[in-house]
Amino acid sequence: MPEIAEVETVRNTLKKQILYKKVKEVQVLYPKMILSDLEEFSTLLKGNQFVDIKRRGKWLIFELEHHFLLSHLRMEGKFFLKNSKEEILKHEHVVFSFLDGTDLRYHDTRKFGRMELILKEELATHPSILKQGFEPGDEELTVEYLLEKFKNKNIAIKTLLLDQSIISGLGNIYANEVLFASKINPFKKGKEITKKEAEQIIKSAARIIKRAIELGGTTIKSYTSSLGVMGRFQQELMVHKQEGEPCKICGSFIRNEKINGRSTYFCAICQK
């Protein structure tokens, strides 16, 4: 599942691969993936070029001359650079062919990812972009901000960490890791989170995301960066997918319980 660190890795990789290449042709093999008008999508991209790639939370923002192409990878979306001659695979749903004989191909086994082409001035008011909260490492992500967001919340802190309008970019992997590092029980309600705990969340999230980006993200079954390189943060996971393994701090078994339908990995001893 690409989260902020994985999306950042994809962004960095693609920036080295596709900037300033002229788009010759666009093929959309699964139309539902494109939220914009399909005809317009292809027409506007043809002859255009990507001049930069930005990111907001888990959203990739490809910059064109007068437009932005928004792309959300959801769970299994990946971009690959290939030779145009290679046969198009079953799960390659959008193909951008460049004049130089290469393709940027969007691959998504579960077809959950979405793309949308918007005018540059529409970015600031785009609902999905607009709702994003501050990111781990942002100066504005303060204790006061978090406590205000957690105030009166009767839902589990784990669920709140997945809320993109509070902290932008965390998914299941890093939400689990941040709570372990912060020694907070994932079932604890938002309104019960103390100042000290909010401080821990801020520090842990910044440190973990920074480290994960350095290591190229985490590779969980479905995810490889566009180069196909394995994210090495996998080796530093403390609780995520570690069910039944001994806690690296206290040795008791890591548990997996559902919170709001999502697998939640934690150490019941370390996370009181």
Add this chain to the structure above:
DNA sequence: AGTGCGACCCGAACGC
């Protein structure tokens, strides 16, 4: 307003 949950997808894992 806050909260919960089904839908969207389909390969993998599971049950028999």
Add this chain to the structure above:
DNA sequence: TGCGTTCGGGTCGCAC
């Protein structure tokens, strides 16, 4: 060459 069922997971939209 086993086959049918369940599961998972980010986000949205809807129900309450």
